[in-house]
Amino acid sequence: MAQVSLRKIVKMYEGDVQAVKGIDLEIEDHEFVVLVGPSGCGKSTTLRMIAGLEEISSGDIAIGGTVVNDIPPRDRDIAMVFQNYALYPHMSVFDNMAFGLTLRKFPKAEIKRRVDEAARILDITPLLDRKPKALSGGQRQRVAMGRAIVRDPKVFLFDEPLSNLDAKLRVQMRTEIKKVHQTVRTTTVYVTHDQVEAMTLADRVVVMNQGLIEQVGPPQELYHHPATRFVAGFIGSPAMNFLPARVENGAVHLPGGAVLPIPEARRARYAGAPGMDLLFGIRPEHLTDHRPGLPNRADITITPEVIEPMGMETLAHFHLGEARDCCARLEPTVLAEPNVPIVLSADMNNMHLLDAKSGRVL
């Protein structure tokens, strides 16, 4: 088990494609870190550089204190789970899991002990004699994880391991992965484009965008204190609403004339805001139906275009001035109808103000 350090990592592909543009990241021992970001932002490239499958153009990667830039994958003592599992089709499940140990000349009895143990943890003992072809997607996923676990490596690397599973199985395997990590405690770097996966699994989430790290932090921190517009919009579903705004006299002025007073506690923070071009950011869950009497609430009247009853809540989609695709989450008991104006209540304790130009959260 070990820490992983990335120092000023850059990756240039042939043809001057700069996939990773200088990343610094310290991953602690036993930590579960998730790299999340839209497709093409350089997550896989970063992970593959840690694995040694991709050369590092500049910078250093250290695993357990040793710089591994020039060490081939087989000597880095890492294990990786691929999106399409990459099981050896000609080997049985047992042999697939035992392969790494066999190559490292472990005694037969030890191999058997470890494979049986991993199979028990993953609940695949009855499958050990089968070939991968005879397994379902979820079972293959478990075997791929088993192959990583038996090695007892310094670091686990996962590259979108759940993307090929259907929605239900994905949720199930997500829990499974978390359980396994709580059991074996191996340092883990996990890549996904799914922010829900990132939030649920990670000790710390690394949000990446266009080859750079936008923000690093525990899931709750990213949710409550996003540093940039990108993170604010990426974390959370449905995504945060952004409305063009001005600040005057301690209140946020929205297009359409709504005036939302800023809570006392936040006044100092937004002292520099008046006169700036701003975006008012508020998550759908903080934009709910009218509830008189709650502190630090402000009312906005909107006209929903589409109402989506979800059962436990109802989503109302609307637009306000220039801002399209806004969303609010209502109690299911609220009788909202499309094209009938409704008064919403914004939870101003959870509002954000962003600099419209730089995208920085104030």
Next chain:
Amino acid sequence: MSADTLSVDTRLAPQPGTGSLRRFTRRRSTIAFLMTLPLLLVIVCLVAYPAAYGVYLSTLNRTMERSIGLGNFEILFDTDTFWNVVWQSCIFAITAVIAKALIGFWLAHMLHHIPTKGQRKWRGMLLVPWVIPPALSTLGWWWMYDPSYSSINYLISIVGAPPVPWLGEPIWARAAIIIVNVWVGAPFFMIMYLAALKSVPEQLYEAAAIDGATGFQRLRYVTVPMMANIISITVLFSLIVTFANYDIVRVLTNGGPRDLTHVFASYAFQVGILSGNIPRGAAVSLFMLPILAVCAFFVLRGVTRRNKEQM
């Protein structure tokens, strides 16, 4: 598929009356049969009939007037030349196929690791020996093998070694035949293996590299097992073709010296056509059949088994 057609049959069969002919022609099994008919005809005309005729021929006497049962085989089994041909054919085919497979594998690997653009050029050039008609290219080799005036011995003389009587000594003549056969046949292996190499998912190599495999171990535990089917089918196919090889022996040595380099096909030609004993020539060719049938049985069984398990 067969279960499917079966169910269609049972549904349609118990409906006699008007339009039953039309219904008959519309059945899936009927259409399937009609569409395979041309192929069946070709197989019957070009494979089944000649094979059966060959069997029939081999039971006749020299003048083809009466049947002598297995007499031709009995006579053959008593001659040393025939057993010599059996040995020579087996050694020739097995050595040549192994050499072709190894060289083809090596070439395929080299090609696989050069970038696509240069790869096409090299692939084209390396295929040349395979696309020239072998009778012509063998003639070229025949010149090169000439003991006193030609290139191979000249090169050997540069090294300082004595000239080699390529086609004069049985041992060298056998080697010469194998070399030409390998030269002609290796590109076929190369192109098959190249296709197979390209179909091995890159991620398997990456997984193996992370699992701790060295380059050689990746070859041994990933590449070769993943290519096993292509390898065995190509070997089987080549074994059949090489066993039945005729032109190279005919052009290079014509079976000599002292009938020691004959293979089945050239010997069958000599006995059947040149010496005019067609039934005995047929018997010689037929002797290949059981040998190849046994090979084919094991190879195809392996292929089926692997297909069932892996694909």
